[in-house]
Amino acid sequence: MAEAGRLILLVEDDPDHELLTIRALKKSNIANDIRVARDGEEAIEMLFGANAIKPQVILLDLKLPKVEGLEVLRRIRESDLTRMLPVVVLTSSDEExxxxxxxxxxxxxYIRKPVNFTDFAEATRQLGMYWLVLNEAPPLS
Structure with a gap:
């Protein structure tokens, strides 16, 4: 696995949500490198493939093409390599x-994406501040 750093893995298939999330994080002065997987299959490849990354946090949408988000989460948690990675579901799903x-x-x-941009930006800012600044994650070695 690649060197652990202050990397964010954003798993998001909606280009508008991708841009809004990245914009909101940058506007909140979150300077972490952000990698984007646009479907579940790409996320799995990024986490388990030959050039696997070790993100500080994974922001995971549930409604994804190819491999759904819940299956990505299941695979993350069943592997010793990724089990302890912090995963935040960031989804528009309101299904219990x-x-x-x-x-x-x-x-x-588990965070439901707010509908309007201002609320979405604020939720993303708070999410970034907590998971990337305040939270003390377990060692990923």
Whole structure:
């Protein structure tokens, strides 16, 4: 796995949500490198492939093409290499079963994406501040 750093893995298939998330993080002075996987298959490749990355936090959408987000989360939690990586579900899903299943699979946090940009930007700012500044993550070695 690549050297652990202050890397964020954003798993998001909606280009507008991708841009809003990145913009909100940068506007909040979160200077971490952000890698984007645009479907679940790409996320799995980025985490387990030949050039695997070790992000400080994974922001995971649930409704993804190819491999859904819950399956990505399941694979993250079943591997010794990635089990302890912080995973935040950032989704527009308001289905209780997605919330419950995410926690059953070991998600660290579940956040519903606010509909309007101002609220979305503020939620992303708070998320970035907590997971990248305040939270003390376990060692990833």
């Amino acid at each position: 079963r997605d919330l419950v299943r995410s926690y059953q699979l070991g998600v660290n946090s």
